[in-house]
Amino acid sequence: MHRGGRADLSEKLPLFTCRVGNTWFAVPAVEVEKVVSSAEGLTVAAFPGIAVKPGEGGSYMVSNCGGSRVGYHIDEVGRIDAFPANSFYHLPDYLKEQCHRAVWGIGLVGGCAYFLIDLADIDTETI
Amino acid sequence: MDLDELKKLQGQLLNVGEEERAVEAKTAEMVTFQVLVFELGHERYGLRIADIQEVVKSAKVFPVPSTPSYINGVINLRGNIVCVVNPVIKMGGSEATQQQENRIIVVKYGNSSVGILVDRIIDVVDISETDVHPLPPEHVSPCIEGDIRRDGDSIRLLRPAEVLRRD
Numbered sequence: 001m002h003r004g005g006r007a008d009l010s011e012k013l014p015l016f017t018c019r020v021g022n023t024w025f026a027v028p029a030v031e032v033e034k035v036v037s038s039a040e041g042l043t044v045a046a047f048p049g050i051a052v053k054p055g056e057g058g059s060y061m062v063s064n065c066g067g068s069r070v071g072y073h074i075d076e077v078g079r080i081d082a083f084p085a086n087s088f089y090h091l092p093d094y095l096k097e098q099c100h101r102a103v104w105g106i107g108l109v110g111g112c113a114y115f116l117i118d119l120a121d122i123d124t125e126t127i
Numbered sequence: 128m129d130l131d132e133l134k135k136l137q138g139q140l141l142n143v144g145e146e147e148r149a150v151e152a153k154t155a156e157m158v159t160f161q162v163l164v165f166e167l168g169h170e171r172y173g174l175r176i177a178d179i180q181e182v183v184k185s186a187k188v189f190p191v192p193s194t195p196s197y198i199n200g201v202i203n204l205r206g207n208i209v210c211v212v213n214p215v216i217k218m219g220g221s222e223a224t225q226q227q228e229n230r231i232i233v234v235k236y237g238n239s240s241v242g243i244l245v246d247r248i249i250d251v252v253d254i255s256e257t258d259v260h261p262l263p264p265e266h267v268s269p270c271i272e273g274d275i276r277r278d279g280d281s282i283r284l285l286r287p288a289e290v291l292r293r294d
Binding site (some may be wrong): 022023047048049050089090091093094095097098099100103106108109111115124 | 185187189190192193194195198200201203206207208209210224236237238240241291293
């Protein structure tokens with residue numbers, strides 16, 4: 001089973017959003033199993049541009065796509081909601097090649113930017 | 128043909144060459160173009176109007192994670208996401224922006240539009256090709272077409288295709 005994925009942006013998107021540092025990220029809600037406070041027993045990973053800081057507080061968004069359970073370090077859970085169609089956009093060509101490959105879209109909703117992440121493109125590490 | 132005739136002919140050819148050069152110089156003087164002059168950091172830069180799509184006032188710039196330092200972020204330009212860059216950092220300079228007015232000059236780059244965040248728009252000026260002087264050797268850069276001196280100020284005329292070239 002493929003971990004991650006890129007949804008059709010013209011459709012209403014059920015997303016899980018979370019904040020890491022000053023940045024908000026979004027992943028398809030169906031890929032999120034739960035949020036836990038400890039990384040114990042998990043393979044951990046970090047969102048693009050964020051260093052993994054295991055054991056320094058925060059929580060972990062657990063995804064079990066692809067058969068392995070991976071915990072992504074997050075600071076705050078945002079919305080778990082269906083975002084309106086066409087509120088998310090593909091990254092402009094100029095940015096695509098200069099951005100982390102896992103970032104494939106951006107949503108500008110209510111003055112906040114959410115970066116769409118393809119979990120399949122995030123490297124994981126075992127701690 | 129004797130020597131005198133040859134000298135006469137040579138003189139005529141020289142005159143023709145000088146006339147051609149004078150016409151070329153006059154033509155270069157007459158070929159004018161408009162330049163949008165703006166301030167970034169403490170320097171003045173210019174972009175040919177023909178390279179500019181539009182100027183956006185006070186758009187909110189959303190930073191993008193994990194991008195090079197010269198990328199300020201993105202803006203939502205009437206439903207189109209436009210990447211915004213700082214040309215000074217892209218050219219290897221340090222970030223010394225004043226962000227007085229936060230204007231974004233949107234230029235065409237390939238199939239995309241890219242925004243250049245500037246501190247202040249100064250003016251649109253008419254320039255002739257002869258007003259664009261080469262930079263001193265120590266400041267030569269592929270990103271800068273030349274130096275325009277106007278009213279005691281030095282304006283660096285940018286080549287957007289080079290400034291925005293991806294690393």
